[in-house]
Amino acid sequence: MTFARLLQQRLPDGSRRVLFAEAAAHVVSGVATTRELAALAIAEGVTLAEAARARRSDETVDLAAALADGTLLPAIDHDDNARLMLAGTGLTHLGSAAGRDAMHKAAAAGTQTDSMRLFLEGMDGGRPAAGAVGAQPEWFYKGDGQSLIAPGAPLTSPAFAQDGGEEPELAGIYLIGDDGTPFRLGIALANEFSDHVTERHNYLWLAHSKLRVAALGAELLLGEPPADIRGTSRIERDGETLWEKPFLTGEANMSHTLANLEHHHFKYAAFRRPGDIHVHFFGTATLSCADGVQTQAGDVFAIEAAPFTLPLRNPLALADAGATPVTVRTL
Numbered sequence: 001m002t003f004a005r006l007l008q009q010r011l012p013d014g015s016r017r018v019l020f021a022e023a024a025a026h027v028v029s030g031v032a033t034t035r036e037l038a039a040l041a042i043a044e045g046v047t048l049a050e051a052a053r054a055r056r057s058d059e060t061v062d063l064a065a066a067l068a069d070g071t072l073l074p075a076i077d078h079d080d081n082a083r084l085m086l087a088g089t090g091l092t093h094l095g096s097a098a099g100r101d102a103m104h105k106a107a108a109a110g111t112q113t114d115s116m117r118l119f120l121e122g123m124d125g126g127r128p129a130a131g132a133v134g135a136q137p138e139w140f141y142k143g144d145g146q147s148l149i150a151p152g153a154p155l156t157s158p159a160f161a162q163d164g165g166e167e168p169e170l171a172g173i174y175l176i177g178d179d180g181t182p183f184r185l186g187i188a189l190a191n192e193f194s195d196h197v198t199e200r201h202n203y204l205w206l207a208h209s210k211l212r213v214a215a216l217g218a219e220l221l222l223g224e225p226p227a228d229i230r231g232t233s234r235i236e237r238d239g240e241t242l243w244e245k246p247f248l249t250g251e252a253n254m255s256h257t258l259a260n261l262e263h264h265h266f267k268y269a270a271f272r273r274p275g276d277i278h279v280h281f282f283g284t285a286t287l288s289c290a291d292g293v294q295t296q297a298g299d300v301f302a303i304e305a306a307p308f309t310l311p312l313r314n315p316l317a318l319a320d321a322g323a324t325p326v327t328v329r330t331l
Contacts, residue, residue, distance in 0.1 A: 006220040008073040020052040027059040074216035075188035081145030088281030089137040134260040149215040154317035163197035166301040168233040174278040189217030196289040217312040227252040231305025247286035
């Protein structure tokens with residue numbers, strides 16, 4: 001089955017365009033960003049795929065070549081970084097509590113951890129009937145548009161970080177309509193990139209561990225996402241595979257429905273400001289840190305999953321180790 005996809009491309013002269021891909025990728029006429037096209041679709045009362053199809057030109061683009069030459073942008077962005085929020089939910093996937101629970105066992109002195117309790121609450125109440133409100137998931141904030149990284153660009157770990165590790169996930173992409181309604185534009189592959197060593201020290205440091213950049217794949221998969229998505233997460237070092245593992249995502253492999261996760265994010269009125277973009281990471285159950293992998297600068301994170309046709313690859317970089325403490329001045 002072929003899924004419709006939207007991509008954004010920056011040309012050598014600095015201009016931008018939108019691509020609509022089904023069997024082939026065509027340039028979309030009259031718009032420069034996916035956000036602009038989505039606003040038109042809302043105004044016209046049509047789906048995003050219908051809006052793209054109506055504006056599809058005859059000009060085609062080789063997506064593999066565009067990815068290789070670095071011209072593909074993240075699946076969504078905003079020209080005002082403050083109007084784009086990166087956030088997410090954890091302990092949402094079947095089996096996702098195991099690695100987290102192991103990290104917290106020492107601090108919990110053998111008792112059931114808070115993470116495990118939250119996971120079990122999701123197992124019991126994360127899939128409510130339509131129209132009902134289910135269990136509240138773990139929620140975290142990652143940053144605004146400044147923290148959004150394109151395919152191929154480095155994931156830079158700050159100087160104070162203790163680790164830089166991959167998190168292969170799906171991200172839901174949303175635009176808030178003029179009346180405050182959240183519209184899901186589609187889903188994208190993502191590397192939610194976190195500091196698992198900091199989190200392991202104390203689970204109350206989870207908020208600190210999540211304040212990192214995150215990479216978003218180039219393809220926005222349109223329509224209702226598949227319930228069962230299977231992919232591969234890999235770390236490459238010096239051209240060789242250091243670690244590789246399959247990962248499962250999609251609702252069939254989750255303890256929460258997407259609708260429940262979306263409700264608990266957008267129930268806050270501050271997250272329904274018209275014109276804002278939200279990138280929401282849905283969580284994962286597959287982490288190299290759970291297998292004892294210690295990443296280092298130059299490692300390449302590679303994430304692949306059908307029906308996405310392009311991989312998400314990003315090298316790990318480390319910020320200047322000589323960074324000085326921040327000093328606040330009194331006025």
